[in-house]
Amino acid sequence: MTTSEASGRLVIRGHLISDDRSIEDGAVAFDGDRIAFAGPAAEFAEQPDAGSYAGVDVPAGSLLLPGLVDLHCHGAAGGDFPSADPEAVRRAVDFLHRAGTTTLLASLVSAAPDAMLEAADTLAALAEDGLIEGIHAEGPFLAAARCGAQDPSFLTDPDPDFVDELVAVARGQLRTMTYAPELPDADGLVEQLAQHGVIPSIGHTDADAETTAASLRLAREELASAGFDGFTERPTVTHLYNAMTPPHHRRPGSVTASLEAAATGGAVVELIADGHHLDPATVRAVFALVGAGAIALVTDSMAATGLPDGDYRLGPADVVVRDGQARLGADGRLAGGTATLLEVLRSTVDAGVPLAEALVSATSVPATVLGLADEVGALHVGFRADLLVLSPDLRLRAVYRRGVELGA
Structure with a gap:
């Protein structure tokens, strides 16, 4: 309607x-x-x-x-946002709206440049129709060592020309991009994204703590100076813990740096609190450490969301869903989520987070990230x-x- x-x-x-x-x-x-x-x-x-x-x-x-706000989802109800199939992506958006996610970004995955551009064009039309709030590009500037479900053959170092082309095809609807800060000229990428009004989001990274912290500081500085009305000044961290260097007491890694940035007002961290991607105790601890105001609950949902176990696609990858868990058919790695954001909210509360806090992270925080703090959430x-x-x-x-x- x-x-x-x-x-x-x-x-x-x-x-x-x-x-x-x-x-x-x-x-x-x-x-x-x-x-x-x-x-x-x-x-x-x-x-x-x-x-x-x-x-x-x-x-x-x-x-x-x-209504709930999701910064990171790849599809639902058999529709795969990276597929560029207009009918399928509209079906996915309709399902997500009816499931309680009234505002969302549609997420791409790393793929061949032409495929990413075609999908961005399809999704831009949905954003112009008011069905989605914009596009999230998860890649292709990611670390092969932490590729997760991303196909490493499509990963590449930052390419300014491709970024300009993607922004142009998206017709101003590209809102966020996930990148690995250790890649060559990642700093230049951060500056370029901010100039286009695109929020840099650290993720799929093998970076150490120092590199992560420096990139988050740079992203915040660039966002603050970008001059976009209502624009967030905090970069985000794509699905904290997943596809990142894990914390170690002598090698703190990207997770520790991201937590510190979130706790001190320098970043918003995404959590896939669906009971599969993170242990409930981890979810509870992150809320206690950084507070609900620095957390965005996300789904990372893919085409199987709302459907039975079976075989599905996530961009160019084959995914098998068993017992509600989506994994790559090739090697069994987690490949997105199958929960709606309302189900993630419920899981977060079940983990011991008070409803009022969990709700902030599923509504007003992601709305603020999108510059919609006076509109939704x-x-x-x-x-x-x-x-x-x-x-x-x-x-x-x-x-x-x-x-x-x-x-x-």
């Missing part, structure tokens, strides 16, 4: 949870595709025009949460009318995107 289909006035009552607010008897009112009220139900009843809003019946005890007057209605155990009851209820 398009924004123009969001018409009329609706009000929904329930336990409102958003950023630092928890209101047991809360109300969220929509006027078209915008939030007209979000606060105590008693205050809404006192509004002069309260009677013009149609009430929506939801089960007692329902939670009202902002919270329930406030004037924000986009994106809302989840959940059961007390975080099961989905209803999704509203831009004021329109999405069917199951």
